[in-house]
Amino acid sequence: MIKPIQHRRCTLRDVAKAAEVSLSTASNALNGVGRVNVETRERVLRIARGIGFRPNALARSLLSRRSLTIGIITDDTYGRLTLPISSGVSEVLVDHGVSAFLCATSGDRRLAELHLQALLDKQVDGIIFTATRLDVEPPIDLTVLNVPVIYAFAAGPFLSTSFVPDDAHGAMLAIAHLQEAGCRDILHITGPESWLAARNRAEVYRNRCGPSSPVMFGAWSEEWGHEAIGRVLSARKKLPDGIFCGSDEIARGVLDGLRDHSISVPADVSVIGFDNWEVVSRQTRPPLTTIDMELKEIGHRAGLAMLQLTRGEPVEKGVIRLPCSLVRRESVVSRASVDTSPVP
Amino acid sequence: MIKPIQHRRCTLRDVAKAAEVSLSTASNALNGVGRVNVETRERVLRIARGIGFRPNALARSLLSRRSLTIGIITDDTYGRLTLPISSGVSEVLVDHGVSAFLCATSGDRRLAELHLQALLDKQVDGIIFTATRLDVEPPIDLTVLNVPVIYAFAAGPFLSTSFVPDDAHGAMLAIAHLQEAGCRDILHITGPESWLAARNRAEVYRNRCGPSSPVMFGAWSEEWGHEAIGRVLSARKKLPDGIFCGSDEIARGVLDGLRDHSISVPADVSVIGFDNWEVVSRQTRPPLTTIDMELKEIGHRAGLAMLQLTRGEPVEKGVIRLPCSLVRRESVVSRASVDTSPVP
DNA sequence: TTGAAAGCGCTAACAG
DNA sequence: CTGTTAGCGCTTTCAA
Numbered sequence: 001m002i003k004p005i006q007h008r009r010c011t012l013r014d015v016a017k018a019a020e021v022s023l024s025t026a027s028n029a030l031n032g033v034g035r036v037n038v039e040t041r042e043r044v045l046r047i048a049r050g051i052g053f054r055p056n057a058l059a060r061s062l063l064s065r066r067s068l069t070i071g072i073i074t075d076d077t078y079g080r081l082t083l084p085i086s087s088g089v090s091e092v093l094v095d096h097g098v099s100a101f102l103c104a105t106s107g108d109r110r111l112a113e114l115h116l117q118a119l120l121d122k123q124v125d126g127i128i129f130t131a132t133r134l135d136v137e138p139p140i141d142l143t144v145l146n147v148p149v150i151y152a153f154a155a156g157p158f159l160s161t162s163f164v165p166d167d168a169h170g171a172m173l174a175i176a177h178l179q180e181a182g183c184r185d186i187l188h189i190t191g192p193e194s195w196l197a198a199r200n201r202a203e204v205y206r207n208r209c210g211p212s213s214p215v216m217f218g219a220w221s222e223e224w225g226h227e228a229i230g231r232v233l234s235a236r237k238k239l240p241d242g243i244f245c246g247s248d249e250i251a252r253g254v255l256d257g258l259r260d261h262s263i264s265v266p267a268d269v270s271v272i273g274f275d276n277w278e279v280v281s282r283q284t285r286p287p288l289t290t291i292d293m294e295l296k297e298i299g300h301r302a303g304l305a306m307l308q309l310t311r312g313e314p315v316e317k318g319v320i321r322l323p324c325s326l327v328r329r330e331s332v333v334s335r336a337s338v339d340t341s342p343v344p
Numbered sequence: 345m346i347k348p349i350q351h352r353r354c355t356l357r358d359v360a361k362a363a364e365v366s367l368s369t370a371s372n373a374l375n376g377v378g379r380v381n382v383e384t385r386e387r388v389l390r391i392a393r394g395i396g397f398r399p400n401a402l403a404r405s406l407l408s409r410r411s412l413t414i415g416i417i418t419d420d421t422y423g424r425l426t427l428p429i430s431s432g433v434s435e436v437l438v439d440h441g442v443s444a445f446l447c448a449t450s451g452d453r454r455l456a457e458l459h460l461q462a463l464l465d466k467q468v469d470g471i472i473f474t475a476t477r478l479d480v481e482p483p484i485d486l487t488v489l490n491v492p493v494i495y496a497f498a499a500g501p502f503l504s505t506s507f508v509p510d511d512a513h514g515a516m517l518a519i520a521h522l523q524e525a526g527c528r529d530i531l532h533i534t535g536p537e538s539w540l541a542a543r544n545r546a547e548v549y550r551n552r553c554g555p556s557s558p559v560m561f562g563a564w565s566e567e568w569g570h571e572a573i574g575r576v577l578s579a580r581k582k583l584p585d586g587i588f589c590g591s592d593e594i595a596r597g598v599l600d601g602l603r604d605h606s607i608s609v610p611a612d613v614s615v616i617g618f619d620n621w622e623v624v625s626r627q628t629r630p631p632l633t634t635i636d637m638e639l640k641e642i643g644h645r646a647g648l649a650m651l652q653l654t655r656g657e658p659v660e661k662g663v664i665r666l667p668c669s670l671v672r673r674e675s676v677v678s679r680a681s682v683d684t685s686p687v688p
Numbered sequence: 689t690t691g692a693a694a695g696c697g698c699t700a701a702c703a704g
Numbered sequence: 705c706t707g708t709t710a711g712c713g714c715t716t717t718c719a720a
Binding site for chain 3: 402
C-alpha cells in the first residue's frame with residue numbers, strides 16, 4: 001500500500017473515526033487511561049499506528065500547561081562551552097520528550113530580551129542560562145520570571161541554583177598530579193587576576209605550594225604563555241620543574257616558548273593545562289596533560305535539575321561545584337623516572 | 345502599585361474583562377485588525393500593557409498552524425561549525441518571532457530519530473540540517489517530511505536546497521593571494537583525499553598552479569602539517585615560496601615545522617590556512633592569514649530561505665555555494681618586498 | 689465500557 | 705464598531 005503524502009497531519013479525530021469510537025475513547029485508549037475494553041484499545045492502537053498518528057504537542061500543551069520545552073540562553077559567542085553544555089542538557093531531556101530552544105545573545109541585551117520574550121510566549125517550562133564565566137551578571141534579569149531558572153557555568157542570584165565547574169578541585173588535581181610526579185618547584189601562569197576562576201585556582205596553588213609561590217597573571221592567550229616563559233627565563237637562575245597553566249592556550253604558549261629555548265617537556269619540566277579544549281590540548285607537542293571541566297556533565301545536571309523543577313520537585317539551591325577530571329597525556333612525567341633513568 | 349507575582353499568566357480574557365469589551369474586540373484591538381474604535385483600541389492596548397499581557401503562542405499556533413518554531417538538527421559533536429551557523433540562523437529568525445530548537449545527535453541514529461519525532465510533534469515549521477562535511481548522508485531521512493527542510497554545510501538530496509561554503513572559491517582566493525604576493529612555487533598540504541572538500545580545493549590548486557603541482561593529502565591535524573614539512577625538506581632541494589594548507593590546524597603544524605628548521609614565515613615562505621578557526625589562526629606565530637568560510641552567513645541564508653519556505657514562497661533549489669573571504673594576518677607577505685628590501 | 693460536552697487561549701466569520 | 709459563535713486538537717469530567 002502506498003503511503004500518500006500527508007499535507008495535513010492526521011488527528012485524533014481521524015483515528016477515532018477510523019476505529020469507529022468517540023474522541024474520548026480513542027484518547028483514553030492511546031494514553032492507557034480510564035477503562036477501555038481490551039479489544040477496543042488494541043483496535044485503536046493498531047489503527048493509530050497504521051495511519052502514523054502522532055498527537056499534536058501544541059494542543060496537548062495548551063491543555064496541560066506544560067510545553068515540554070525549555071530555553072537555553074547563552075552569552076557565549078564562541079561555542080566553546082555552549083555546545084557541550086547544551087548537548088548535555090538535551091541528552092537528558094530528549095528521553096522525556098522535552099526539546100530545547102537555543103538562544104545565542106552574543107552579549108547583546110536587546111537580543112537577549114527578544115529571545116526571552118519569544119521563549120516566554122512559547123510557554124517554555126523553564127530556562128537555563130549559560131555563560132562563559134562565573135563573575136559577570138547575565139545581561140537580562142531572570143529572577144522575576146514565573147518559570148524556573150537554572151544557571152550553568154554562570155552564577156545565579158541568591159536562592160537560585162547554579163552548576164559550575166569546581167575550579168579549586170581542578171587546580172588541586174593539577175597540582176597534586178605535578179607533585180606526585182615529583183615536582184618541587186611549581187610555577188603558575190594564568191589569566192587575568194580580574195577573573196574569579198583565575199583567583200580561585202591561584203589560591204589553591206598558593207595553599208599547596210606555599211604562600212610565596214609565584215603566580216603570573218596575564219591574558220588567556222597563547223601569546224601570554226610564551227611571553228611568560230621569556231620573563232621567567234631571564235629573571236630566574238633556576239628553572240621550575242613543573243608549570244601549572246590556567247588554560248590550554250596558555251600552556252601551548254608555554255610549550256612553545258620552552259621549545260624555543262630548547263627546554264624539553266616533559267624531560268626538563270612538566271607542564272599541565274586547564275580546559276581540555278581538544279583542538280588545543282591534543283595537538284600540542286607533546287600532547288597536553290590537562291584538566292577537563294566536564295562540561296557535558298554540567299549540562300546533564302542542569303537538565304536533570306530542570307526536569308525536577310518542572311515537576312514541582314525541590315532542587316538543591318546555591319552554587320553546586322562539579323568535580324573536574326585529570327586527563328593524562330604526555331606533558332607530565334615523573335621526575336624520578338627522568339632523573340634516575342640510566343644513560344645507555 | 346505593587347505588581348503581584350503572577351502564578352498564571354494573564355490571558356486575553358483578563359484583558360477583555362478589564363477593558364470591558366468582548367474577547368474578539370480585545371483580540372482585534374491588539375492585532376490591529378478589523379474596525380475598532382480608536383478610543384476602545386487605546387484602552388485595550390493600555391490595559392494590556394498595564395497587566396503585562398502577552399498572547400499565548402501555543403494557542404495562536406494551534407489555530408494558525410504555524411508554530412514560529414524550527415528545528416536545527418546537527419551531526420557536529422564538536423561545535424566548531426554548529427554554533428556559528430545556528431546563531432546565524434536564529435539571528436535572522438528572532439526578529440520574526442521564530443525560535444530554533446537545537447538538536448545535537450552526535451551521529452547517533454536513535455537520538456536523531458528521537459529528536460526528529462519530538463520536533464515534528466511540536467509542529468515545527470521547518471527543519472535545518474547541519475553537518476560537518478558535504479559528502480556524508482544525514483543519519484536520518486528528511487525527504488519524506490511534510491515540513492520544509494534546508495541543508496546547511498551538508499548536501500541535501502535531489503531537489504532540496506543546501507547552503508555550503510564555496511570551497512573552490514576559497515581555494516582560488518588563497519592561491520590568488522599567494523600568487524599576487526609573488527609566490528611562484530606553491531605547495532598544497534591538505535586533509536584526506538576521501539573528503540570532497542579536500543579534492544575540490546586540490547583541483548583548483550592544480551588548475552591554477554599546473555597539473556603536476558604536488559598535493560600532499562594527509563590528516564586534518566597539526567601533526568600532519570608538521571610531518572609534511574619534514575618530508576618536504578628531506579625530499580626537495582628547493583623550498584617552495586608559498587604553502588596553501590587545507591586547514592588552520594595543518595597550517596599550524598606547518599608553521600611549527602618550519603620554525604623547527606629555522607625557516608622564517610613569511611620572510612622565507614608564505615603560508616595560508618583555511619577555516620579561520622580563531623582559536624588556532626589568531627594564536628599562531630605569526631598569526632595566520634587564512635580563508636573564512638563565513639559560517640554565520642551560511643546560517644543567515646539558511647534561516648532566510650526557511651522563512652520564505654514557511655511562507656509558501658519558492659526558494660532556489662540545489663547546492664548554493666556561498667563565497668569565502670580572505671582574512672589577512674601576518675603569514676603571507678609580498679615576495680617582492682622580501683627580495684628587494686634593502687639591507688640597511 | 690463508552691460518548692457527549694466543556695474548555696485550554698486564541699482568532700475569524702458573521703451578525704447585530 | 706462590537707459581540708456572539710465556532711473551532712484549532714486534545715484531555716477530562718460526568719452521564720448514559
